[in-house]
Amino acid sequence: xxxxxxxxxYTEGKADYAKRLxxxxxxxxxxxxxxxxxxxxxxxxxxxxxxxxxLQAVAVNLLDEHVxxxxxxxxAVGDEANLEKMIAEATKAIERLVxx
Amino acid sequence: xxxxxxxxxYTEGKADYAKRLxxxxxxxxxxxxxxxxxxxxxxxxxxxxxxxxxLQAVAVNLLDEHVxxxxxxxxAVGDEANLEKMIAEATKAIERLVxx
Amino acid sequence: xxxxxxxxxYTEGKADYAKRLxxxxxxxxxxxxxxxxxxxxxxxxxxxxxxxxxLQAVAVNLLDEHVxxxxxxxxAVGDEANLEKMIAEATKAIERLVxx
Amino acid sequence: xxxxxxxxxYTEGKADYAKRLxxxxxxxxxxxxxxxxxxxxxxxxxxxxxxxxxLQAVAVNLLDEHVxxxxxxxxAVGDEANLEKMIAEATKAIERLVxx
Numbered sequence: 001x002x003x004x005x006x007x008x009x010y011t012e013g014k015a016d017y018a019k020r021l022x023x024x025x026x027x028x029x030x031x032x033x034x035x036x037x038x039x040x041x042x043x044x045x046x047x048x049x050x051x052x053x054x055l056q057a058v059a060v061n062l063l064d065e066h067v068x069x070x071x072x073x074x075x076a077v078g079d080e081a082n083l084e085k086m087i088a089e090a091t092k093a094i095e096r097l098v099x100x
Numbered sequence: 101x102x103x104x105x106x107x108x109x110y111t112e113g114k115a116d117y118a119k120r121l122x123x124x125x126x127x128x129x130x131x132x133x134x135x136x137x138x139x140x141x142x143x144x145x146x147x148x149x150x151x152x153x154x155l156q157a158v159a160v161n162l163l164d165e166h167v168x169x170x171x172x173x174x175x176a177v178g179d180e181a182n183l184e185k186m187i188a189e190a191t192k193a194i195e196r197l198v199x200x
Numbered sequence: 201x202x203x204x205x206x207x208x209x210y211t212e213g214k215a216d217y218a219k220r221l222x223x224x225x226x227x228x229x230x231x232x233x234x235x236x237x238x239x240x241x242x243x244x245x246x247x248x249x250x251x252x253x254x255l256q257a258v259a260v261n262l263l264d265e266h267v268x269x270x271x272x273x274x275x276a277v278g279d280e281a282n283l284e285k286m287i288a289e290a291t292k293a294i295e296r297l298v299x300x
Numbered sequence: 301x302x303x304x305x306x307x308x309x310y311t312e313g314k315a316d317y318a319k320r321l322x323x324x325x326x327x328x329x330x331x332x333x334x335x336x337x338x339x340x341x342x343x344x345x346x347x348x349x350x351x352x353x354x355l356q357a358v359a360v361n362l363l364d365e366h367v368x369x370x371x372x373x374x375x376a377v378g379d380e381a382n383l384e385k386m387i388a389e390a391t392k393a394i395e396r397l398v399x400x
Binding site for chain 1: 387
């Protein structure tokens with residue numbers, strides 16, 4: 001299977017990501033509405049935690065598929081150099097996620 | 101100053117929260133678009149980390165103002181019992197944020 | 201009850217904290233031993249996550265007791281100014297915990 | 301280079317990990333001492349955040365070296381199946397770290 005330039009690790013699940021992100025977008029809009037309607041602060045925070053968790057789950061999924069995709073390609077062509085670069089990038093992304 | 105039932109700790113900064121949350125909503129929509137347009141995964145993850153960080157900053161601000169508001173009211177009326185309940189709730193919210 | 205300078209919010213549970221922290225110290229020593237004995241990396245990471253979680257739970261408990269203690273004192277003497285300072289400090293500590 | 305059963309991705313930096321973990325162990329012991337000596341709570345929390353951060357940095361490093369090591373081996377022998385298993389494990393470890 002050839003790898004066209006625009007194919008990414010997440011290509012298969014595009015529709016799923018669209019659905020999850022539109023739900024998160026709705027959650028964020030919901031938080032704005034809750035504040036506008038003077039909802040009790042702790043309930044607003046519960047929503048913020050839920051949206052944060054959902055975003056981080058998306059990130060972990062994207063990363064998993066990305067690594068899987070890169071590794072498959074690299075093994076197929078035996079391209080170790082590219083993998084080292086990919087792992088360095090992925091590690092930096094993980095650092096940002098852990099600290100986010 | 102009397103405290104009407106719907107006044108929250110965050111009432112003063114409502115417009116600010118609205119602005120910040122609408123920006124985060126835009127970031128989430130941007131992430132969906134990036135995936136739809138096959139943006140390089142690591143760049144998508146950078147955006148996810150930025151949105152997560154922005155959400156968590158909103159949460160810390162909400163919590164700060166909430167505690168400030170409750171404490172001011174409780175000190176004004178010497179209502180210690182209510183404060184204990186408030187702190188227990190706030191601690192649970194912090195736990196959820198730290199784990200989110 | 202007077203408040204001596206060295207009394208902290210956590211004074212009551214000192215023995216508990218000592219026990220929990222000595223357990224965490226043991227976990228960290230365990231992680232070093234695992235690495236020294238070439239334990240499988242993923243198992244080492246599981247231990248690191250457990251120790252991190254335990255440390256964060258200690259932090260949330262310390263913060264809860266600290267806020268409780270300050271608020272009780274401030275309500276007792278009606279000292280609102282001190283509370284504002286305490287909340288600002290607590291918020292910064294929460295920010296560091298959330299980002300840690 | 302042959303891969304003996306006990307060689308791990310982190311084997312090269314063993315001495316470094318030992319040093320970092322012994323420093324973290326000292327930090328945890330320091331936190332216990334601070335509590336025993338009634339140090340101001342917020343200062344204790346600063347130490348807890350520092351120890352947590354140091355632990356998470358160790359985790360990210362371990363993970364980075366682990367993935368690098370597995371990938372190198374798999375590319376060398378063209379073993380894709382093993383890599384899929386490794387990535388699934390690594391993703392779970394990342395999830396635990398992000399939530400820790």
